[in-house]
Amino acid sequence: xxxxxxxxxxxxxxxxxxxxxxxxxxxxxxxxxxxxxxxxxxxxxxxxxxxxxxxxxxxxxxxxxxxxxxxxxxxxxxxxxxxxxxxxxxxxxxxxxxxxxxxxxxxxxxxxxxxxxxxxxxxxxxxxxxxxxxxxxxxxxxxxxxxxxxxxxxxxxxxxxxxxxxxxxxxxxxxxxxxxxxxxxxxxxxxxxxxxxxxxxxxxxxxxxxxxxxxxxxxxxxxxxxxxxxxxxxxxxxxxxxxxxxxxxxxxxxxxxxxxxxxxxxxxxxxxxxxxxxxxxxxxxxxxxxxxxxxxxxxxxxxxxxxxxxxxxxxxxxxxxxxxxxxxxxxxxxxxxxxxxxxxxxxxxxxxxxxxxxxxxxxxxxxxxxxxxxxxx
Numbered sequence: 341x342x343x344x345x346x347x348x349x350x351x352x353x354x355x356x357x358x359x360x361x362x363x364x365x366x367x368x369x370x371x372x373x374x375x376x377x378x379x380x381x382x383x384x385x386x387x388x389x390x391x392x393x394x395x396x397x398x399x400x401x402x403x404x405x406x407x408x409x410x411x412x413x414x415x416x417x418x419x420x421x422x423x424x425x426x427x428x429x430x431x432x433x434x435x436x437x438x439x440x441x442x443x444x445x446x447x448x449x450x451x452x453x454x455x456x457x458x459x460x461x462x463x464x465x466x467x468x469x470x471x472x473x474x475x476x477x478x479x480x481x482x483x484x485x486x487x488x489x490x491x492x493x494x495x496x497x498x499x500x501x502x503x504x505x506x507x508x509x510x511x512x513x514x515x516x517x518x519x520x521x522x523x524x525x526x527x528x529x530x531x532x533x534x535x536x537x538x539x540x541x542x543x544x545x546x547x548x549x550x551x552x553x554x555x556x557x558x559x560x561x562x563x564x565x566x567x568x569x570x571x572x573x574x575x576x577x578x579x580x581x582x583x584x585x586x587x588x589x590x591x592x593x594x595x596x597x598x599x600x601x602x603x604x605x606x607x608x609x610x611x612x613x614x615x616x617x618x619x620x621x622x623x624x625x626x627x628x629x630x631x632x633x634x635x636x637x638x639x640x641x642x643x644x645x646x647x648x649x650x651x652x653x654x655x656x657x658x659x660x661x662x663x664x665x666x667x668x669x670x671x672x673x674x675x676x677x678x679x680x681x682x683x684x685x686x687x688x689x690x691x692x693x694x695x696x697x698x699x700x701x702x703x704x705x706x707x708x709x710x711x712x713x714x715x716x717x
Contacts, residue, residue, distance in 0.1 A: 346437035350375035353443035353636035360644035362408035369410030421596035450585040459563025460581035481518035482579025487558035504671040534690025609659035634664035
């Protein structure tokens with residue numbers, strides 16, 4: 341009997357899990373990987389698209405190119421999840437497995453922030469990045485705000501990166517002196533688990549004349565008056581607003597009954613839900629790590645080890661430690677790196693590697709290695 345696995349979502353977590361199980365089981369595996377999209381892209385590539393460095397088609401990886409023994413990708417929209425039966429219904433059929441893994445990530449809800457759709461832009465989706473690719477060249481003067489509208493949100497360094505890269509972009513166009521840049525963040529420092537990384541970012545902001553507004557969220561925009569309204573009632577005028585939209589669990593997951601307080605709770609050590617044989621990994625969970633691809637990948641490794649141990653026997657895998665690294669764009673052709681650990685100790689910790697051109701190459705290899713691993717034959 342083949343091991344039947346149904347994986348919902350082909351992001352970092354779904355792709356890594358599929359690759360590991362395929363390598364271990366080959367044709368003993370019957371894995372269906374379901375996603376409504378036809379292609380994958382790394383989150384950091386949206387900044388490349390947004391600032392005109394790469395075209396959208398250059399950063400997308402087509403799922404049809406996945407060539408893994410025992411893995412079958414289907415592009416379908418999931419319409420219902422029955423975690424008790426480990427059964428999934430889509431617009432194309434019904435799938436059941438011995439194991440069900442929910443890796444559907446978080447959806448964006450820009451409409452939940454009053455005025456954002458009418459008076460601002462989001463850059464967290466590829467569609468938003470493509471739209472800004474056309475808008476940014478028209479911005480020549482005034483106040484630009486990069487603002488977080490709610491927590492939790494994906495990739496905590498991304499707002500800082502956007503502000504620094506916007507500085508470079510405006511400088512290259514010769515209009516930076518006519519523009520102000522502000523960054524509104526819900527944290528006292530940009531990367532709370534790593535004070536060293538945060539201090540480096542704050543120094544970079546100061547050097548470039550970027551205003552850091554700490555411990556605040558943007559609750560609404562007033563498009564008529566062109567002001568951003570913060571959660572304490574303060575107002576900030578803007579000519580360009582780049583927002584990080586509200587995140588929420590996909591509706592089909594909420595309707596499945598798996599969520600508590602808006603996200604899927606899991607055993608933090610094993611990533612198993614309260615339903616036997618059903619796991620959840622990545623942004624859809626409330627496990628306590630940032631909503632970022634590298635943590636989804638790490639969770640996938642633990643879940644794969646759990647599945648293989650149950651199927652093949654052997655030692656129990658180690659508990660999920662919530663560890664990951666993140667490359668941070670500092671602008672001026674330099675990239676830094678932060679290594680964080682969220683679950684091993686009593687509190688999250690992080691270490692910092694100074695920005696350099698060498699880390700630019702490391703970041704490129706990070707993407708290339710995963711492209712080869714997840715999509716190669």
